[in-house]
Amino acid sequence: MTTAILKVENLTKTFGKTQALTDVTLTINPGEVFGFIGPNGAGKSTTIRILLGILKKTSGAVTLFGLDPFVNSSAIHKRLAYVPGDVYLWPNLTGGEIIDFLLHLNGNNHTAYTDELIRKFQLDPTKRARTYSKGNRQKVALIAAFSQNADFYIFDEPTSGLDPLNEQLFQEEVLNLKRAGKSVMLSSHILSEVEKMCDRIGIIRQGEVIETGTLAEMRHLTRTQMVVKTVHPLDILEERDGLYDLQLDALKTTASFSVDSEQIPVLMDRLAAADILSIQSNPPTLEDLFLRYYGDEVAPAKE
Template identity: 55%
Template structure:
């Protein structure tokens, strides 16, 4: 399967500061890739290189098999992009700006536009200078989703949106995915990435430090065990691989290291189990543990 996006050893310097030192990952057709990392890790720099806004210092970056810098005009005909803070023309209405964006792209749909305006509950007659941040984001999202693109790049797209609008955005991304579109989603809302992403790419200090499906990355963290036993459950506190042990009512809650799980279960079985629940780590657990050390 040919990559829609292919990045190999990408490097970028700003003066003496090395913003990107080794960024390598790919995006395939019909795939949502969650691109996550702390502030200053290089996410937005990578995206700006992909968009042809800034030039790389080393490595390679291609979209649709074309060089992102030399062939940016051709590439832009087939992509949609929404930044984390959409800047608009203050004296134009939201509807006028959406129509302008659609016209510039050249492949918009009036039916899609009208459906999305209704779904996102946007007043298109209002001047953009009177919009809140959330409404400015809606304009960008509606414009990007109204056109027919092969690749969608979202950089903190739901910044400023309320939870209901976040949910609608997620539904629209799932619709794009079902149509075979490719998506790069950079977001600090890890539950959003967890729901939507087929693969997760974690960047730190300009390098890709982890990538894979969520199941493949679960080795980075611990499962949460909730247990009730007939005998003294506090005996589990000192079992190897048990962390963050807490007694809650007549239950024990603790974290379990994956490599010690068999030993923990062996010890648990000696206590006469009456209730046992195991929850896999969330993306937030993986992310926080990874960055804490």
């Protein structure tokens, strides 16, 4: 049986009278990329700060490599790499000096791969950090993280400030980590980013993890968009449960609608009886799943 790298059970965190986290439970296994999604203020960063040993939990159990992060943070930090969403650097050091210093802190060295990452991310390592834009500050932290031979990588909104090309480079590097058998926790609100890279996903809402699983496992909770054209009229669809936003043309031979996933097998039998001429099907995305839980709800206050 595989031993989880990270195990969180019934984690609760309060700040005075404010309940930031409530019974958060999740695991991350070796070689797994885990997506941790939710809007700003949902509890993602608070959870990560507890994993890093920066905050002390109120109750529950948290182990990383089998150790308590708050008690054994020094030992844990030697085995992980972390990139926050807002990177603050020493203003008078150059980007190259900061990368080397961050690597040295974890017992790593500047290698040819570090130089390759600097070239890929198009960072000028000779400039002082005070001259860097937000995107360049992110690049410094990402290059240092990807240069490390860590066992666990935590990325908290890591592509904030990056252009689309560098976002793609980030995704490629995470997939390289996955191929190397490394474990990754990716906290993000960029759903396409999570969908491309993650093996499993946890959705957090107002401090509670409300759904965890693979995207395939979660898709049964969302609806598939369909457009179908048939020889015979589709009057039967008007009486069908499990269909939503049904639109029929004047002849009722072209229909667009969304359908609950569990209703698709029966629906296909009905459509076949009407002699299908063409059909388009768009499977639900992570964004559909995300909106199922949040919709137009105003995000909670920032953490």
